[in-house]
Amino acid sequence: MNLAILYRGPLASCNYDCPYCPFAKRRDPPELLRADRTALTRFTDWVAATTDVSLSVLFTPWGEGLTRSWYREAMVSLSQLPHVERVAIQTNLAARVDWLADADPGSAALWATYHPGQVEREQFLRRCARLAELGIRYSVGVVGLPEHLDEARALRAALPEEVYLWVNAAEGHRYDAAEEATWTELDPHFGYSVRPHLSLGEPCHAGETAVSVLGDGTVRRCHFIPSPIGNLYDGSWRAALKPRPCGNAICDCHIGYVHLKPLGLRDVFAGGVLERIPAGWPRQHDGAPALAGPALPLRTVGQSVVSPVSPK
Template sequence: MTSDPVPWEWEFDWHLTNRCNFLCEYCHPQIRYVLNKVHLTEPSPELVVRRFEDLGHPCLVHMSGGEPFLFPGFADLCAGLTRKNWISINTNLASPELVADFAAKVDPTRVAKIVAALHVPERERLGLPLETYAKSFRILRAAGFDVVSLYVLYPPLLSRLREDLAVLAGLGVEPLRAKVFKGVHEGRRYPEAYTDKQRRLILANSGEYVFNQPYLDGMLAFRGQSCTAGMTSFKVTVTGEVRRCASVPTAYGNLYDGTFRPAQSAEPCPARRVLVLSQCLAYLVDPPKAAAAPAATEAQA
């Protein structure tokens, strides 16, 4: 999450629940049409905390879904994980009571980042005013959490981007970042399909989100380059299976049942196209020189 030295040794990108109170049109198809329609029984917070503590390495656990705050006992889960580890969260910030419970129970110094993804069309469809989002955002910031708003640059939203950003700023939602859309819209694959005019608009309104430029430049594959994913960074699925990363399904056992074992050495990346560029830039043994400085990890939206 930072270019400064960090206290953790391993990082986990954990899809901890399929539950979600949103059904965003631009959600990744596997999540929108498959995962979020099958609500598996989640493990208990106590089991997950024990499994991470048993690893013997201080960890940073990135939590996404689904909507993390809908994991049963989420605040207790976070309070337990942060006894010996650190967490980061990607949330739609649409559960005000649960956000308040979290803010009261969890130590903000053990939370590396909270990315509050702003899904304007879905909020409008559900009748959820931006004021409630902003209130939860302000509660977290007042409690000492490092929280940032994230606006997904879905192509139909670009015409209203500046207006939306101005409204959010007026509600005290700062900092705010805008992130390129990755996927297919009207038969065109993005981010490649953004026009030159759209690219200029995106780069002018990205805020501190440093990965839009590499995405727009076509930095979407690192096949054959040595990477520590699977060795010190991992993807955990909703069933507890540990994989190399979001782009490569190589398996290393199961976190929940205690069979997880990491790779012993860095291996070349086999992916033809990566899903989370920022993770690649953080975990490549020899990342591209122009991108080596921002050693940050992007929470998935």
């Protein structure tokens, strides 16, 4: 069995103040931080003990995890387990990355988001360069706001070609055909993010070979379908894994629609689904489709679109 787990504990604090994020500059009280650490320790203990399953883990905290020592420790310890194929985390890369020298570069990876106005580009690039020195796989992304375009272009020019730069469509922003084409020059897969995908009744890997896990062990099909299908710690999750059609009308966040079977993104991102790195990048990045699979019919190239998406 191969199972991808998207883990999200109680942590909701962040050291950045991005205007497009509801968790900007949020501080968690000490009791919540203790609860988050306890929950993460329980989870990593479960991963270590569950050796009959090939596991991949993506930490998707509401806030910033790598400023907390327990997430860094979890990344290192899980990367060293032989039955863990990948352990990755969504991060703003604010924390130093030298601790990754203790991680297994064959399984540890980062999904890093660059937030202009929150960090100097040179500092962010220094962290990226250090990741390369350590042999850690990583992708870099930005939120596709007009005021970010110059910085995104400068970032792309400064990054090595082998680093994939993704762009998330900004929540509530309208993209005309010209603007979509501009962002697609930076990210050939931007077309998947710029429009939500019709998902109701569509087959999905979520709930079959990928699940969402909360800090208390509640298992859901994905982050966007709240109904639980079992619990990690009582073993009920095993019997719950099965093919299911999606119950939501649309899917508009990468960590959700990457698992929609009609889109075929498991193949596009083969070997890098959790850290958001396309297969064969950069050799195969040319000619990526602007639209694939079921999507809202009015949101096609040449028309304005509105696409809400998590800034992560």
